[in-house]
Amino acid sequence: MRNSREAKADSYFSCSDSERAAFEAGIKLGTIYHQFVGVPLSIENVGTLEKAIEAGSKVQPFVEEVKVRIDRSMLKKKRGEYDYISLTGDMLDVTLTVKYKTATVQASMKYVKDMNYPLMFFKKLTVER
Amino acid sequence: MRNSREAKADSYFSCSDSERAAFEAGIKLGTIYHQFVGVPLSIENVGTLEKAIEAGSKVQPFVEEVKVRIDRSMLKKKRGEYDYISLTGDMLDVTLTVKYKTATVQASMKYVKDMNYPLMFFKKLTVER
Amino acid sequence: MRNSREAKADSYFSCSDSERAAFEAGIKLGTIYHQFVGVPLSIENVGTLEKAIEAGSKVQPFVEEVKVRIDRSMLKKKRGEYDYISLTGDMLDVTLTVKYKTATVQASMKYVKDMNYPLMFFKKLTVER
Amino acid sequence: MRNSREAKADSYFSCSDSERAAFEAGIKLGTIYHQFVGVPLSIENVGTLEKAIEAGSKVQPFVEEVKVRIDRSMLKKKRGEYDYISLTGDMLDVTLTVKYKTATVQASMKYVKDMNYPLMFFKKLTVER
Numbered sequence: 237m238r239n240s241r242e243a244k245a246d247s248y249f250s251c252s253d254s255e256r257a258a259f260e261a262g263i264k265l266g267t268i269y270h271q272f273v274g275v276p277l278s279i280e281n282v283g284t285l286e287k288a289i290e291a292g293s294k295v296q297p298f299v300e301e302v303k304v305r306i307d308r309s310m311l312k313k314k315r316g317e318y319d320y321i322s323l324t325g326d327m328l329d330v331t332l333t334v335k336y337k338t339a340t341v342q343a344s345m346k347y348v349k350d351m352n353y354p355l356m357f358f359k360k361l362t363v364e365r
Numbered sequence: 366m367r368n369s370r371e372a373k374a375d376s377y378f379s380c381s382d383s384e385r386a387a388f389e390a391g392i393k394l395g396t397i398y399h400q401f402v403g404v405p406l407s408i409e410n411v412g413t414l415e416k417a418i419e420a421g422s423k424v425q426p427f428v429e430e431v432k433v434r435i436d437r438s439m440l441k442k443k444r445g446e447y448d449y450i451s452l453t454g455d456m457l458d459v460t461l462t463v464k465y466k467t468a469t470v471q472a473s474m475k476y477v478k479d480m481n482y483p484l485m486f487f488k489k490l491t492v493e494r
Numbered sequence: 495m496r497n498s499r500e501a502k503a504d505s506y507f508s509c510s511d512s513e514r515a516a517f518e519a520g521i522k523l524g525t526i527y528h529q530f531v532g533v534p535l536s537i538e539n540v541g542t543l544e545k546a547i548e549a550g551s552k553v554q555p556f557v558e559e560v561k562v563r564i565d566r567s568m569l570k571k572k573r574g575e576y577d578y579i580s581l582t583g584d585m586l587d588v589t590l591t592v593k594y595k596t597a598t599v600q601a602s603m604k605y606v607k608d609m610n611y612p613l614m615f616f617k618k619l620t621v622e623r
Numbered sequence: 624m625r626n627s628r629e630a631k632a633d634s635y636f637s638c639s640d641s642e643r644a645a646f647e648a649g650i651k652l653g654t655i656y657h658q659f660v661g662v663p664l665s666i667e668n669v670g671t672l673e674k675a676i677e678a679g680s681k682v683q684p685f686v687e688e689v690k691v692r693i694d695r696s697m698l699k700k701k702r703g704e705y706d707y708i709s710l711t712g713d714m715l716d717v718t719l720t721v722k723y724k725t726a727t728v729q730a731s732m733k734y735v736k737d738m739n740y741p742l743m744f745f746k747k748l749t750v751e752r
Contacts, residue, residue, distance in 0.1 A: 239703040241480045248477075248486035251387070255490060258384040259472070262391020263485055270400040271661055273580065274531035276654070281678035288675030291668035297704035316626040317684035318611050322531065322583055343388070348377070351370045353576050356392055357377035361384060368574040396534070402709065403529055403660035410549035417546030420539035426575035445497040446555035447740050451660065451712055482705050499738045506735075506744035509645070513748060516642040517730070520649020521743055528658040601646070606635075609628045614650055615635035619642060 245297075253339035254363050260298045261334040261343035265356045268293060268304070269325050269345065277327075278320040279311045285323070293332060300340075302332040307347075325354035338364040374426075382468035383492050389427045390463040390472035394485045397422060397433070398454050398474065407449040408440045414452070422461060429469075431461040436476075454483035467493040503555075511597035512621050518556045519592040519601035523614045526551060526562070527583050527603065535585075536578040537569045543581070551590060558598075560590040565605075583612035596622040632684075640726035641750050647685045648721040648730035652743045655680060655691070656712050656732065664714075665707040666698045672710070680719060687727075689719040694734075712741035725751040 249256055272289055286304045293302040307327040314320055326347040334341045342360040347353070378385055401418055415433045422431040436456040443449055455476040463470045471489040476482070507514055530547055544562045551560040565585040572578060584605040592599045600618040605611070636643055659676055673691045680689040694714040701707060713734040721728045729747040734740070 241482065241703055241705040244477065244480050245482075245484060245486070245705065248484060251383075251487055251490050254380075254384055255387040255487075258380070258388040259391040259470075259485075259487070262388040262393075263395040264391075266392040266395025267399045267663070270396045270398075270532050272658075274528050274583070274658055275675075276679045276682040278682045281675070281682050284671075284675045284678040288662075288668070288671045291671040292663045295663040295665045295668050295701065295707045314682065316628055318609060318628040318632065320682045324582065325532070325580055341388075348373065351373050351576060353370065353374075355374060355377060356388075357374070358380055358384075358388070361380050370574055370576040374576065399661050400530075400532055403657050403712070404546075405525070405550045405553040407553045410546070410553050413542075413546045413549040417533075417539070417542045420542040421534045424534040424536045424539050424572065424578045443553065445499055447499040447503065447738060449553045453711065454661070454709055480705060499740065502735065502738050503740075503742055503744070506742060509641075509745055509748050512638075513641050513645040513745075516638070516646040517649040517728075517743075517745070520646040520651075521653040522649075524650040524653025525657045528654045528656075599646075606631065609631050611628065611632075613632055613635060614646075615632070616638055616642075616646070619638050 253337045254361060257298070257334050257336040257339035257341040258361070260336060261332065261341045262356070264293055264296055264299060264332055264334065265330065265343060265345050267296065268330055269328065273323055273325055275323045276320050277311065277323045278314045279308070280314055282306050282308060282311060298334045298336050300333040300335050303330070305329040328354060331359060382466045383490060386427070386463050386465040386468035386470040387490070389465060390461065390470045391485070393422055393425055393428060393461055393463065394459065394472060394474050396425065397459055398457065402452055402454055404452045405449050406440065406452045407443045408437065409443055411435050411437060411440060427463045427465050429462040429464050432459070434458040457483060460488060511595045512619060515592050515594040515597035515599040516619070518594060519590065519599045520614070522551055522554055522557060522590055522592065523588065523601055523603050525554065526588055527586065531581055531583055533581045534578050535569065535581045536572045537566065538572055540564050540566060540569060556592045556594050558591040558593050561588070563587040586612060589617060640724045641748060644685070644721050644723040644726035644728040645748070647723060648719065648728045649743070651680055651683055651686060651719055651721065652717065652730060652732050654683065655717055656715065660710055660712055662710045663707050664698065664710045665701045666695070667701055669693050669695060669698060685721045685723050687720040687722050690717070692716040715741060718746060
């Protein structure tokens, strides 16, 4: 049984399950990008940060799975005080699954070289019939 | 004529125009919330911040219009050094329009008292036929 | 006369005026960097964003003046949907003045090429005697 | 031996070790607040987030130790989709140690009820002689 806050939320939408799932997936990717870009980053904390981003995303509505991978090619072991960088959107490789009733969206964010842009897109969108 | 980065982006989607528009709208609301929550806020800077959030949102893909209104009821004129607060999601009232090809989504974020939650939702979703 | 919240805050410090001013200046530069890095940016909104960062900083305790300049060399006029970038720390050139009782600190953040790092530092620190 | 980026950074300061340490401590607390306020939060991810904030802070210059504790009193086990909140500054209890040459600052952030404000302050400031 769906609880009352979920029913209340539903009353603010008049659309298909897949449109709702697409919207919810967009919110989660926008959240990840704009919440975490800027975090101080080195080899020492990259794994911990990936886990925190995943765990934070799972807390949001309708998220079933999340996988976050941060590009390590620009990271090095910290020797001097200034040997670290800030997380940028281009370093993020994210795939998450949002399920709303009959619709499931697998959405991703990754740097697309041809566009020089960290694109958010759909890997897969399915509707149960 | 759509330029090549837009065509490249389109190649990462296999969905209806309205699903794409819904996704893009979700990204923009997630961006606003998670980018700007935390900004120091008083009566002195609230108008400037509303304008900056709107202007930043308009820069993103497929955004046609944005209206941001921050609740002023908790703000006061700054007399002492500590007379200010941080922007929270509950104070945000946002409506934006995303248009992708035949689909137009008017999406909003506002605090819903019954849910004690700053809900993101659709005001209107239309598809040209 | 200083108000009671300021006196209360003072009771949490046991240090010189210049150490307090230095601490307060550090907070403000950390705030600017980590609050605003990630904002969507093009020629269209760069001026509005500079103003909002300045206005937000002035709201914080003991800030007298703030000047924010964002490097425009990577920005272009938006023609296509994806013609924008995200603000990075390297683009920020900030100078702010914090005054606490007898101490005044002029602190800055700017990209230092030799370090490949957006350094936060003191331009000037003076104590009235 | 201090490396060249550290020496380069030092050349941008003309102040006492304790003023520098105070400045560096302020930057770190400002970073934590403005980077992480807004993260989606429930009992499920609070521990992971504490660890990620600590690990990110340790990556920054001159940080020796960091302890982050997020107030759990407002968090509950997630049963419904909307059973979570966003991290606010008032929930943060942070203590970190910054050491710059002869100076050591132990700085904290915690919600001060009398001020209704998440205050950043010094727990201890010592200079070796």
